[in-house]
Amino acid sequence: MLLLSGCASHYYQPPPGPTAQLRFKAWGTYAHIDPERSCKSRWRLDVPVAKDKERVVSIQAGATVRIEEGTTMDTAFSGGHCTVAASFLPEAGAVYETEYATDYRRCRLRIWRLDPDGARMPEPSAKPDTPIHCEFSL
Numbered sequence: 001m002l003l004l005s006g007c008a009s010h011y012y013q014p015p016p017g018p019t020a021q022l023r024f025k026a027w028g029t030y031a032h033i034d035p036e037r038s039c040k041s042r043w044r045l046d047v048p049v050a051k052d053k054e055r056v057v058s059i060q061a062g063a064t065v066r067i068e069e070g071t072t073m074d075t076a077f078s079g080g081h082c083t084v085a086a087s088f089l090p091e092a093g094a095v096y097e098t099e100y101a102t103d104y105r106r107c108r109l110r111i112w113r114l115d116p117d118g119a120r121m122p123e124p125s126a127k128p129d130t131p132i133h134c135e136f137s138l
Contacts, residue, residue, distance in 0.1 A: 014060040018092035022065075023114075024055045029100050032068040033059065034085075039134035042068075061092035068131050069100040069109050082107035085129035096123060 024031055024045060034042040045055060059065050070083030082102050086109050090096060097120060099110040112120035 014058050018061040019058040020061045020090035020092060021095045022057050022059045022067075022090070023095065023097040024057075024069075025097060025099070029069055029071045031070075031098070031100075033057070034066040034068060034132070035060070035063070037066055037129075037132065039132060042132075042134070059090055059096075061090045061094070064089050066129060067098060067109070067111070069098060070107065070131070071100075071102055083131040084109040085131045086111055086126050087129050088123050088127070089125040 022033075031045045032042045033045060045057060064087050066085060066087040068083055068085040070081050072081045084100070084107050088096070088111050095114040097112045097114055099108075099112060101108050111123040111126040113123045114120055
């Protein structure tokens with residue numbers, strides 16, 4: 001029996017120093033944190049598989065963080081995926097949240113900063129980016 005797995009590393013550990021928190025609430029999607037915009041440096045995150053769950057990770061503060069999030073759309077009528085990317089500059093101690101949405105023709109990624117009461121505000125440093133297509137071979 002041969003079992004193969006690909007994509008990227010499963011766990012992201014920020015380097016020592018100040019951190020911020022990043023919350024993923026989209027379910028049924030995939031996400032990567034990519035600090036160097038490279039297939040070799042990206043880290044795959046296991047995101048929630050149910051609507052009432054979330055995944056929170058620590059990220060490096062004071063350095064640009066790049067995120068890719070997407071979904072696979074394999075149906076009887078269409079196949080493929082929809083992936084979007086964005087980057088932002090997290091501040092130490094702050095809490096952020098991603099919002100990934102798709103209508104299966106387009107997809108969108110927003111990055112929110114949460115205030116101490118949990119209210120969401122658009123993150124001013126967030127910028128759209130181009131997803132990276134990584135091919136993996138045996």
